[in-house]
Amino acid sequence: MPPCHPVVARVTERIEARSRPGREDYLRRLQAAADEGPVRRGLSCTNLAHAFAAAPEADKEALKALQRPNVAIVSAYNDMLSAHQPLERFPALLKQAVREAGGTAQFAGGVPAMCDGVTQGQPGMELSLFSRDVIAMATAVALSHNVFDAGLCLGVCDKIVPGLLIGALHFGHLPFIFVPGGPMTSxxxxxxxxxxxxxxxxxxxxxxxxxxxxxxxxxGPGTCTFYGTANSNQMMMEVMGLHLPGAAFVNPNTPLRDALTIAAGHRVMALTARGETYTPVGRVVDERALVNAIVGLLATGGSTNHTIHLVAIARAAGIQVTWDDFHELSSVVPLLTRIYPSGKADVNHFHAAGGMGFLVRELLDAGLLHEDVLTVAGEGLRRYAEEPWLHDGGVAWRAAPAASADPEVLRPVSEPFSADGGLRVLDGNLGRAVIKVSAVKPEHRVVEAPARVFEDQQQVLDAFRAGELDGDMVAVVRFQGPRANGMPELHKLTPELGVLLGRGHKVALVTDGRMSGASGKVPAAIHVTPECLAGGPLGRVRDGDIIRVDAERGRLEALVPEAEWQAREGVAASAVSQHGMGRELFGLFRAAATGAEDGARSFGLDADSLRTALDHERVG
Known part of the structure; x- marks a missing residue:
């Protein structure tokens, strides 16, 4: 096993030290739940009869006997989302696979799954971020019947996988395998x-x-093929050891995809407390696994949304991850892929070039990933340097290719596209923000230009179409944070800002909202915190102020004399809607949301924070 890179070791140790009280408390609760033994033994006969009343006769007899593991299937299936449409077939495959392995499986519940591609620039996008916490809650409801020994989570896209994992971590004494659907063909x-x-x-x-x-x-069916949040999710589930090796990017409705799905049903049985290797999800997701997820994200130029989601996932496991951890790791993790929007290729080309197996092996051999971790495959992360293939009617694994089949898409650590991961933290008198520069040309990484201030993305588009944005500009789009309107993605701005960049103008975006997981060639300082509605300094910016977005030195500043800056009052939001498209139902989520750097989460708050949120909502 290669020695751990000193920066990776240092960041991991810092996270462990910072998290110790919360992690120890989480593990105590996990162990107490595990010590209660097979959960169904505590149910009354009436409880248990309800739980298996509709089961097939053979499953019913097994559930009555209380001897065999019972597995929950929690799915985000719907047939509007191309990524989730293939999941319709999975429960039947998984139930049969679990039976073959000596257990039973029940479809425990469905969770909502919305598509950011459909809601981009639309009112529904204001529900998107908080759908993650709703999914976590729905996962908990599915598991609350207390009749399960393990779980299989079916989901792919942006908020869905983080939500499923956050929900699963609140049942951290149970093993879980995440079962992906795969990308659509190119x-x-x-x-x-x-x-x-x-x-x-x-x-x-x-x-x-x-x-x-x-x-x-x-x-067609399958995940969108660009490298946004959905495909970043799939990469992370592999480097965290929650998929079967190589499962992420096999196309749906193919023999290999079905074989991997069936193998997940077989494998989960071995992970239960009655199986060969008890592997609860709360122990799989530890500090080392989270560092591995960040490293994978950086090495692939993955979605900036995970600077929020990984923080929230960590909190669900009693662990504190900060943006500074991302920033420091980014300085030593090389960029090994060029996948759209960082390049021309899509995830199918990445998979064909060597895919996850090649990537994991390169990072392991460089000491950039922790190898000695728990995984659902059972043998540490080195198993994930393998790729699946069809063999004797099932799935087997072999070593990933020794060389990339396309060095324009996937490269070894010895010949990276960039020496660093391209994700940086910005700081200054405008607050803290993150910026992804893996797709931004070096000459565009420092922008100093006059501010144009907007309060939603439609105002930007209207100004562009009116010909008002024909010059150097930093577009400041504020009142887009989690408490203001649910922190929608502002991906709808990408073409227009890209056009201005193409005309030779200096252009950047500064916002307390999100960009897309597919952040592209325009430098974007996003997730600015504190957000404007919470008194953040974006409220002091005026049209014409010179703004400096400096991704090289990590600075985000309004170049306004200090005395004038401190004397300025923040502005009040003029057009933040709280009504229509179900926004009213999410009022408490907005009021309770923590800042972006704390995961923009509505769970895990102490009593004082909840009381403050409730008071705020009553006033609103």
């Missing part, structure tokens, strides 16, 4: 899609041409 090349989007933004092609292009890009 459609219209990403470069062509981006070109048509830019032409539409400039009015050179019409809506018919744009829709045709988008329909050729998003054309």
């Amino acid at each position: 459609g219209l090349p990403n470069e062509e899609k981006a070109r048509i989007r830019a032409e539409f933004a400039e009015g050179r092609v019409g809506r018919d041409a744009l829709l045709e292009s988008e329909a050729k890009s998003y054309h």
Whole structure:
């Protein structure tokens, strides 16, 4: 086993020290739940009869006997989301696989699953971030019947996998395997899609041409093929040891995908307290696994959304991760992939070039990943340097390719695309923010330009279409934080800001909202905290202030004389809607949400914080 890189070791030790009280408390509660023994033994006969009343006769007899493990299936299936449509077939495959391994499985519950691709720029996007916590709650409801010995979580996309994992970690004494659906086959090349989007933004092609292009890009079952939050989720589940090795990027409705799904049903039985290797999810997700997730994110140029989600996932396991941990790891983790929007290729090209097995082996051999971790595969992370293949009607594993099949998409540590991971923390008199520069050219990483202040992304688009943005500019889009309106992604701005960049202007975005997991070539200082509604300094910015976004030195500043800056009053939000599209139902989530650097979460708050949130909501 190669020695651990000193920065990786130092960050891990710092997280362990910072987290010790919370982690110890979490593990005590996990052990107490595990010590209660097989959960169904504590149910009354009436309870138990309700639990198996509708089961097939053979399963009913097994459940009556209380001798065999019973596995929960929790799914985000719906047939509107292309990524989740393939999950319709999975429960039947998994139930049969669990029976073959000597247990029973029940569909415990469904969780909501919304598509950020459909809601981008729409009112529904204001529910998106908080859907993560709703999914966590729905997972807990599914498991609350207390009749399960393990779980299989079916989900793929942006908030869904983090929500499922947060929910599972609140039942941390149970083993869980995450079962992905895989990406759709490749459609219209990403470069062509981006070109048509830019032409539409400039009015050179019409809506018919744009829709045709988008329909050729998003054309069938499976996950969108660009490297956004959904595919970053899948990468992270592998480096955290929660998938079977190599499961992330096998296309849906193929023999290998079905074989991997069936193998997950077989394998979960070995992880139960009655199995060969008891492996509760709360022990799999520890400080080392979370560092591995961050390293994987950085090495692949993954989604900035995980600077929020990984913090929240860690908190669910009693662990404190901060943006400074991401920043320090980014300084030593090389960028090994170029996947759209950081390059032309999609995740299918990445998978064909060597995929997760090649990536994990490279990072392990460089000492950048912790190898000695618990995984659902049972043999540490080195198993994840293998790839699956069909063998004798099932799935087997073999060593990942020794060399990348396409060095324009995937490279070894010895020849990275960049020496660092490209994710940085910015600090200054505008607050703290994160920026991803893996797709930003070096000449665009420092921008000093006049501010144009907006309070939603539609105002930016209107100004662009009116020809008002023809010059150097830092677009400051404020009142977009979790407490203001649920922190929607502002990905709808990407084509227009890209057009301005293409015209030779200095352009950057500064916002307390989110960009997309597919953040691209325009430098974007996002997740600015404290957010504007909570008194953050973005409220002091005025049109014409010179703003400096410096990704090289980590600075985010309004270049305003200090005395004038301190004398300024923050502005009040003028148009933050709390009504329509179900927003009213999420009032308490907005009021209770922690800041972006604390995971923008509504769970795990102390009594005083909840009381303050309730008082705020009553006043609102």
